[in-house]
Every structure is written in structure tokens, then in C-alpha cells.
Amino acid sequence: MSERKVTIEGSGKHCHVTRETLDTLFGKGFELVVKKMLSQPGQFASEQKVTVVGPKGQTTLSIIGPCRKADQVELSYTDARALGFNPPVRESGDLKGSPGCKLVGPKGEVAINEGVIIAKRHIHLTPEDAAKFGLKDKQNVKLKVGGERALIFDEVVARVSPDYATFAHVDYDEVNAAALFGETIGEILD
Amino acid sequence: MSERKVTIEGSGKHCHVTRETLDTLFGKGFELVVKKMLSQPGQFASEQKVTVVGPKGQTTLSIIGPCRKADQVELSYTDARALGFNPPVRESGDLKGSPGCKLVGPKGEVAINEGVIIAKRHIHLTPEDAAKFGLKDKQNVKLKVGGERALIFDEVVARVSPDYATFAHVDYDEVNAAALFGETIGEILD
Numbered sequence: 001m002s003e004r005k006v007t008i009e010g011s012g013k014h015c016h017v018t019r020e021t022l023d024t025l026f027g028k029g030f031e032l033v034v035k036k037m038l039s040q041p042g043q044f045a046s047e048q049k050v051t052v053v054g055p056k057g058q059t060t061l062s063i064i065g066p067c068r069k070a071d072q073v074e075l076s077y078t079d080a081r082a083l084g085f086n087p088p089v090r091e092s093g094d095l096k097g098s099p100g101c102k103l104v105g106p107k108g109e110v111a112i113n114e115g116v117i118i119a120k121r122h123i124h125l126t127p128e129d130a131a132k133f134g135l136k137d138k139q140n141v142k143l144k145v146g147g148e149r150a151l152i153f154d155e156v157v158a159r160v161s162p163d164y165a166t167f168a169h170v171d172y173d174e175v176n177a178a179a180l181f182g183e184t185i186g187e188i189l190d
Numbered sequence: 191m192s193e194r195k196v197t198i199e200g201s202g203k204h205c206h207v208t209r210e211t212l213d214t215l216f217g218k219g220f221e222l223v224v225k226k227m228l229s230q231p232g233q234f235a236s237e238q239k240v241t242v243v244g245p246k247g248q249t250t251l252s253i254i255g256p257c258r259k260a261d262q263v264e265l266s267y268t269d270a271r272a273l274g275f276n277p278p279v280r281e282s283g284d285l286k287g288s289p290g291c292k293l294v295g296p297k298g299e300v301a302i303n304e305g306v307i308i309a310k311r312h313i314h315l316t317p318e319d320a321a322k323f324g325l326k327d328k329q330n331v332k333l334k335v336g337g338e339r340a341l342i343f344d345e346v347v348a349r350v351s352p353d354y355a356t357f358a359h360v361d362y363d364e365v366n367a368a369a370l371f372g373e374t375i376g377e378i379l380d
Contacts, residue, residue, distance in 0.1 A: 120338075150344035172268070173366035176367070178367070
């Protein structure tokens with residue numbers, strides 16, 4: 001239990017889209033082009049970008065593939081405020097009551113009724129690492145980071161699945177607040 | 191020692207200027223106009239704004255009065271990166287080796303050789319509150335905040351002076367990372 005270390009990655013603003021939304025934005029049957037594989041197995045940053053239109057402004061986001069069951073736009077508070085959104089802090093997929101927006105692609109646009117969120121900080125864990133660390137799926141833990149902006153994140157949700165690789169994810173406001181630049185290791189505390 | 195509570199304020203990007211710089215930017219003998227008194231006694235947000243020019247962009251900042259002994263530009267990492275700066279995290283006044291920039295006002299401009307910093311998070315304390323809390327000037331403490339983005343800031347420097355009122359200051363990356371919106375109270379931990 002003494003070596004509960006995890007690599008922390010910063011997630012920039014991005015979106016996930018359904019197969020149907022991708023059809024509308026980029027054309028029927030369009031396939032996302034892999035730009036860079038991400039740390040979570042099978043997940044990738046695509047070459048495709050969409051424009052997200054909010055009440056006060058718009059911005060361009062990368063689509064993370066593959067397609068999912070729901071459209072979801074993940075912003076930091078810094079991003080959200082510039083666009084005029086006031087999204088809730090949520091786990092991925094928990095979209096009920098979150099703001100909607102317009103997504104614009106080269107072939108069409110889609111108005112979504114919900115899906116704009118601030119991602120709740122979280123740690124993806126393999127079942128093996130979760131067992132080693134003594135953590136359960138959905139458990140809230142603390143994550144301690146050092147350096148000149150050292151801090152302890154609380155309310156970090158552990159998520160356990162054989163589909164995951166063990167990495168913690170925070171957004172860029174959190175990266176900046178903790179000066180998490182370069183390779184950053186956090187320590188999980190109860 | 192059990193009730194070490196302090197109100198936390200978010201500091202937006204701003205600058206401090208010397209009397210000489212104010213003369214150059216706004217005209218000889220110009221006096222800053224108070225827009226809003228701040229929590230620290232005698233300090234105010236002025237009506238006057240200057241343009242800060244960095245390697246990659248420029249932005250407009252409010253001047254905090256009254257004039258000081260050195261020009262100083264305080265940015266968040268979010269601000270700094272947009273302008274192309276890579277400033278150090280420093281206490282106010284500790285400017286050695288920090289980046290310079292160009293400041294532009296309505297009557298002239300000034301190139302400063304240093305002065306662009308990311309403010310180190312800090313707690314201003316009256317000597318009375320410092321004594322009550324058992325804290326010394328320059329002591330690093332932790333500051334715990336609750337809510338849905340609860341966290342414990344470490345490396346928070348206590349600064350004690352009869353010229354201060356007791357308030358903690360963080361920047362907007364830190365406000366966003368901790369969701370410190372509205373009236374926010376932190377608890378000082380050792």
C-alpha cells in the first residue's frame with residue numbers, strides 16, 4: 001500500500017461523438033483518422049475537428065475516437081466561461097441536465113440538448129492495479145502532487161475496468177494550478 | 191487553533207507600476223483613478239489599463255494602485271501561455287530573472303527587463319490573526335477547501351504585516367481548479 005503512484009495526464013478540451021453525429025458532421029459512413037493513440041487502450045485523438053458554438057462564443061475541438069453512445073463536450077472552466085457555458089462537474093457519460101450546444105462540421109451541424117461538462121478528475125485503473133492499491137470502482141480518493149505548486153486533489157474518482165490503463169486525468173485548469181508540466185507522478189491517498 | 195478559517199479571493203491578471211512608469215504611460219504627474227477598493231488596506235483596482243505585449247500576443251490589464259517600487263505583471267499560466275511567456279512562480283516583489291515585457295499606455299510605452307510572474311499562492315495576515323493561528327511570516331502552510339472540486343493547496347506562503355487584512359489569494363487557474371466561485375472559506379493546516 002506504500003507505493004500508490006500514478007502518472008497524471010492533462011486533458012485538453014475535446015469531444016466525443018456518436019456514429020450518427022459523425023455522419024451528419026462529416027458525411028455518411030465517414031471514419032475518423034487516427035492522429036495519436038492515447039493512454040487508454042483503443043482511444044485516439046483524431047485528425048477531425050468540430051466547432052462548438054456556445055452562448056458567448058465558439059471554439060474548435062478535436063474529436064476523440066472511436067465513436068461513443070452519446071455526444072459529449074469536455075471543457076475546462078476557462079474554456080467554458082469564454083464560450084458562455086456554465087457546465088456541471090461530472091464523470092464521463094453522466095450528462096443529465098448538462099448544457100447543450102451546437103456542433104458544426106464540414107458537412108453539417110448537430111444541436112445537442114445536453115453533453116457539455118467539466119470532467120471530474122479521475123483515475124483509470126486496471127483491476128490488477130486497483131487490487132494492488134486497495135481501491136474499488138467509484139471510490140473517491142485523494143491524489144497528492146509535489147513541486148512548487150504542490151497540492152492534494154480531493155474528490156478524485158477511481159474507475160476500474162479491464163479496458164483501462166492506469167493513468168490519472170485532470171483538466172488544464174488543474175494542470176496549471178498544480179504546475180503539472182512534463183512527466184508528473186501523483187501519489188494516491190485515502 | 192481549531193478555527194483557522196480564512197476567506198479566499200481570486201486574483202485576475204493585473205499589474206503594478208512605478209511612479210516613473212505611470213508618468214511615461216499616462217503622462218507626467220498622472221494619478222490613477224480608483225475604480226474599486228480591494229481587501230488589502232489602501233490597495234485599489236484603478237480605471238487605468240495598460241497593454242502587455244508578450245512574445246506571442248498581447249492583452250489588456252488593470253493597474254492596481256497605488257504605485258510601487260517595481261513594475262510587476264501578474265498572470266496565470268493560462269494567460270502567460272497565450273502571450274508566450276514562461277514566468278516563474280514567485281512572491282510579489284521577487285522578480286529577479288523573471289521575463290520582461292513591453293507595457294503600452296495612451297501616452298507612451300515602457301520596456302521592462304523583468305517583472306512578469308505567476309503569483310505564488312499566499313495568505314495575507316494581520317499580526318493578530320497570525321498570532322491567533324500560530325503562524326509566522328514566510329511560513330509555508332496548507333489551505334484546505336471543500337466543495338465538488340475539494341483540494342488542499344500546499345506551498346501557500348503566510349505573509350504577516352500590520353498593513354494587511356487577513357485574506358488568502360490564489361489566481362484564476364487555482365480558482366477554476368478548485369471551483370472557488372462565490373464566497374469561499376479555506377481552512378489553514380500546518
